Amino acid sequence: MVYCDRNEKILEWGSxxxxxxxxxxIDGKIHRYFPDFYVKVKTPKGNKKWVVEVKPKAQCxxxxxxxxxxxxxxxxVRTWAVNDAKWKNAIEYCKDRDMxxxxxxxxxxxx
Numbered sequence: 001m002v003y004c005d006r007n008e009k010i011l012e013w014g015s016x017x018x019x020x021x022x023x024x025x026i027d028g029k030i031h032r033y034f035p036d037f038y039v040k041v042k043t044p045k046g047n048k049k050w051v052v053e054v055k056p057k058a059q060c061x062x063x064x065x066x067x068x069x070x071x072x073x074x075x076x077v078r079t080w081a082v083n084d085a086k087w088k089n090a091i092e093y094c095k096d097r098d099m100x101x102x103x104x105x106x107x108x109x110x111x
Contacts, residue, residue: 004039011047012040022089025081033086035101049099051090057105059083 004013019032037052060083063076087103094101 009042010039011042012038014038020086020090020093022085025085026078033090035090038099049097051094051099051101053087053090053101053103054109055083055103055105057107060103060105 001013001015004010015037016034017038019034021030022033023029024031035051036054037050039050039052041048041050059079062080062084063073066073087101090101093099
């Protein structure tokens with residue numbers, strides 16, 4: 001957040017500024033997803049708007065099926081299903097508003 005405040009190329013930013021509605025594959029109900037950040041950046045080709053989610057890399061892909069279904073595996077499957085639903089709706093939400101949805105993990109953040 002300090003980086004965003006001090007970077008002259010970042011014109012606007014906010015944390016959990018808005019929500020994206022999505023239908024949960026777990027209960028079938030509509031829920032609200034609050035992406036982590038909104039950032040508007042000045043680039044040589046004009047201003048760009050990003051909606052940014054920060055997640056561990058392990059949560060950004062479907063879990064691998066173990067030899068037996070443990071509670072941990074079932075929780076990972078639920079987490080993946082909900083994240084996937086959120087992100088698909090966020091991509092569409094952003095397209096409709098001339099923004100780009102991105103997910104940053106520890107790899108991109110070099111942690």
